[in-house]
Amino acid sequence: xxxxxxxxxxxxxxxxxxxxxxxxxxxxxxxxxxxxxxxxxxxxxxxxxxxxxxxxxxxxxxxxxxxxxxxxxxxxxxxxxxxxxxxxxxxxxxxxxxxxxxxxxxxxxxxxxxxxxxxxxxxxxxxxxxxxxxxxxxxxxxxxxxxxxxxxxxxxxxxxxxxxxxxxxxxxxxxxxxxxxxxxxxxxxxxxxxxxxxxxxxxxxxxxxxxxxxxxxxxxxxxxxxxxxxxxxxxxxxxxxxxxxxxxxxxxxxxxxxxxxxxxxxxxxxxxxxxxxxxxxxxxxxxxxxxxxxxxxxxxxxxxxxxxxxxxxxxxxxxxxxxxxxxxxxxxxxxxxxxxxxxx
Ligand code: ADP
Ligand code: MG
Numbered sequence: 329x330x331x332x333x334x335x336x337x338x339x340x341x342x343x344x345x346x347x348x349x350x351x352x353x354x355x356x357x358x359x360x361x362x363x364x365x366x367x368x369x370x371x372x373x374x375x376x377x378x379x380x381x382x383x384x385x386x387x388x389x390x391x392x393x394x395x396x397x398x399x400x401x402x403x404x405x406x407x408x409x410x411x412x413x414x415x416x417x418x419x420x421x422x423x424x425x426x427x428x429x430x431x432x433x434x435x436x437x438x439x440x441x442x443x444x445x446x447x448x449x450x451x452x453x454x455x456x457x458x459x460x461x462x463x464x465x466x467x468x469x470x471x472x473x474x475x476x477x478x479x480x481x482x483x484x485x486x487x488x489x490x491x492x493x494x495x496x497x498x499x500x501x502x503x504x505x506x507x508x509x510x511x512x513x514x515x516x517x518x519x520x521x522x523x524x525x526x527x528x529x530x531x532x533x534x535x536x537x538x539x540x541x542x543x544x545x546x547x548x549x550x551x552x553x554x555x556x557x558x559x560x561x562x563x564x565x566x567x568x569x570x571x572x573x574x575x576x577x578x579x580x581x582x583x584x585x586x587x588x589x590x591x592x593x594x595x596x597x598x599x600x601x602x603x604x605x606x607x608x609x610x611x612x613x614x615x616x617x618x619x620x621x622x623x624x625x626x627x628x629x630x631x632x633x634x635x636x637x638x639x640x641x642x643x644x645x646x647x648x649x650x651x652x653x654x655x656x657x658x659x660x661x662x663x664x665x666x667x668x669x670x671x672x
Pocket of ligand 1: 450541586587598601629
């Protein structure tokens with residue numbers, strides 16, 4: 329995540345907190361940059377710095393466990409993670425923690441629910457984009473697009489049927505040796521939700537957690553009013569298009585400004601349409617509000633990929649989920665209950 333986005337995220341959460349009545353002297357915030365290749369902000373209320381820091385550290389440590397399990401780039405001593413699974417494609421099933429099994433079961437449901445718009449088995453295609461983006465950012469003068477043929481060959485190895493989950497044995501196997509998992513579309517939201525739940529069960533409350541813009545509440549606001557979460561303006565990354573009011577739950581945004589590189593004056597971002605194999609180009613950003621954090625993350629990516637009519641039908645079919653599509657600077661669309669959540 330870019331530094332400007334990080335600062336803005338902090339401001340968004342601060343604005344959210346400041347917007348809730350008179351400034352409380354006990355408002356506090358911690359920022360972590362070692363999780364999920366993005367910026368994590370814990371913000372909220374506590375009686376003492378010590379109490380707040382302890383809670384923020386506990387959230388961090390919980391998220392770090394998920395980060396290591398879901399990492400597709402690094403392995404860690406003593407655990408089998410998703411890189412281990414990817415490296416064992418076509419070779420052997422890998423024994424994994426229950427958390428990995430649960431994430432992948434959710435991913436499979438999401439695939440069905442979104443008609444394949446969100447496909448965690450698309451790792452081979454996403455890796456091609458990742459490599460070209462990384463090279464293009466390192467050397468902008470020579471930034472290039474992936475050749476169509478390379479993308480098409482990679483796309484032959486994205487069949488989610490080849491993701492074999494054996495719940496009883498506790499193993500995961502990729503039956504296609506060329507297939508790779510990439511859980512970037514859902515892992516941050518899933519992990520944020522689980523970490524928030526774990527701490528809430530331990531009695532922690534009065535906090536907002538943002539993992540790279542996946543915002544979750546941890547318990548209610550101390551004044552009993554809703555939290556107010558700012559939604560970044562894609563046209564002016566210093567500002568907000570609106571603030572959304574939630575008592576508990578999650579607010580997640582997928583946008584074309586979050587991770588991209590530039591080729592020949594055109595920006596190419598990181599959310600890929602499985603049909604065209606190119607960055608989806610219907611919207612500048614999509615925000616989803618819903619109770620479940622993993623689902624919210626998956627839906628924001630899905631709605632970013634799907635044309636409005638299909639995305640709208642999908643969100644209206646899910647109880648308690650709402651969405652806002654920022655089509656361009658002039659046009660914004662809302663699901664049936666979203667506007668009622670806007671506070672500013
Ligand atoms: P962010 O990770 O920036 O918050 P998203 O939640 O929308 O944004 O997820 C984007 C990430 O998901 C990409 O970086 C990539 O790893 C992965 N991804 C991109 N397109 C798809 C897709 N169609 N299906 C599944 N995963 C995708
Ligand atoms: Mg997502």
